[in-house]
Amino acid sequence: MKSDVLIVGGGVIGCALALKLAEAGCKVLLMERGRLGCEASSAAAGMLSPQTESLQPDEFFNLCIKSRALYKNFVAHLKEASDIDAQLREEGTLFVSLPHLQDHADEWAQWQLEAGLRVERIPAEELERLEPAVTKQATRAIFMADDLQVENRLLMLALAVAIRRAGVTVIEGEAVTEVLLDHQQVAGVVCGSAKIYAGAVVIAAGSWSGALLEKFGVEAITIPARGQMIAVQSAAIRHVLHSSQVYLVPRNDGRLLIGATVEYSGFEKGNTAKGIRALLDAAIELVPEVADAEIVETWSGLRPDTPDHWPIIGESGIANLWLATGHFRNGILLAPITAELMMQSLLLNRTVDQLQPFGLHRFATLPALHS
Ligand SMILES: Cc1cc2nc3c(=O)[nH]c(=O)nc-3n(C[C@H](O)[C@H](O)[C@H](O)COP(=O)(O)OP(=O)(O)OC[C@H]3O[C@@H](n4cnc5c(N)ncnc54)[C@H](O)[C@@H]3O)c2cc1C
Structure with a gap:
C-alpha cells in the first residue's frame, strides 16, 4: 500500500518528523540503510545550546532558540510515547x-x-x-x-520505540539508491531492484543526502x-x-x-x-x-x-520531493522545530514562511525537471 510520506534516513531528523506526521494521521514509511540512529544522531554530544558562541542574531539563531523552547515538551512526550527517558538536563x-x-x-x-x-x-x-x-x-x-542537554543515544532509542508505536512502518538495513521519477514528479524511491511508491518523499539522510540529489545535477549540497x-x-x-x-x-x-x-x-x-x-x-x-x-x-x-552551514529544509523545487537535512552542529537541537515546521509544510503542500530562509533555492535549483 502506498504511503503518504516516505522518509529516507532514520537519524534524529527523519525519526522526529516521522513521529509528528504519524501523530497527525499520515501513513509514513521510514527507510534507513543501517539501524535507526546509527550515524551522527548517536555520535553527538546532545548539547541544546544555541547561545554559545553565537555571533549574531539571524534567522538561524531564532530557529535554534525556538527549538530549544520546544525541548522539554518533546522529551516529556517521547517518554510518554516510548517509556524511555532521554535525560534532559537543565543546569545550563x-x-x-x-x-x-x-x-x-x-x-x-x-x-x-x-x-x-x-x-x-x-x-x-x-x-x-x-x-x-x-x-x-x-x-x-x-x-x-536556559541551555539544556539531552542524552541523545537515549533520545534515539525513545524515537525508535515511539515511531513504531505511532504506526510508522520502519525498514532498516535497506539503502535508498535513487529518487523515482514519473511524469516530471517524484513518485517514490528505488531501493535495489524494488520501486517503492509514495505521495511525497523527504530526504533526511544527513551527510549522504546530497548523493540522492546528484541525478538532478546538484552536487556537494551536504558536506x-x-x-x-x-x-x-x-x-x-x-x-x-x-x-x-x-x-x-x-x-x-x-x-x-x-x-x-x-x-x-x-x-x-x-x-x-x-x-x-x-x-x-x-x-x-x-x-x-x-x-x-x-x-x-x-x-x-x-x-x-552545507555550503553556508545552515540547514536545508522544505520543498526542493520538484513536485513531491522535500528536504530536511544539513543540520551540521545543531541537528539534535533543531529536531523538534524541523519536525513541527516540516509536518505543517507537508500537510499544507507548501513550505511554511518560517522555513523560507532555509530552502535549497539559496544554492541551486533542480534543473533536470525544470526544462
Ligand atoms: C561529534 C558530534 C557532536 C555533535 N554534537 C551536537 C550537539 O551537541 N548538539 C546538536 O544539536 N547537534 C550535535 N551534532 C550534530 C548532530 O548530530 C547532527 O546535526 C544530527 O544528528 C543530524 O541528524 P540527521 O538525522 O540529519 O543525520 P544522521 O543522524 O546522520 O542520520 C541520517 C541517516 O540517514 C541514513 N541514510 C543515509 N543515506 C541513506 C540512504 N541512501 N538510504 C537510507 N538511509 C540512508 C544514515 O544511515 C543515517 O542513519 C553533533 C555531531 C557530531 C558528529
Missing part, C-alpha cells in the same frame, strides 16, 4: 575564558543581553564556587542558564564534517563547560563527554591520534583532574554540513 552552559585563548564572549554576551536572552557574566571567584574543578587559570565565564569524541569516567563537573577549544558534557551515568573536532576529511570516520590528543590537551587544560580519568570510549560521527 558555562563558557569559560582562559588567558591565552582568544574568544568573542564579550561581544556575543552583549548582543544576547540586549536581545533579552538570559546571559550572566561570572567572575573567576564565582566560577570557582560553581565549578571547583575548573582550572584556576580561568579569568571569567559566561553563564547561559560531511567529522567530529571525534571521547568519554571519560569523571564526576568532576555539573554544568556543560565550553572553552573556545573544547566542550565537556557531564552525563547522568558518570561519563564526561569531551568533544569535538571539526574535520573535512570526506566520509572517513574514525579516531586519530592527533584528534584525540588535541581534545585531551584542551580538556585537561580546562579541568585538570580529567588527566587522571579513565577513558571509556572514543568514537566519531559525520555532521551534515
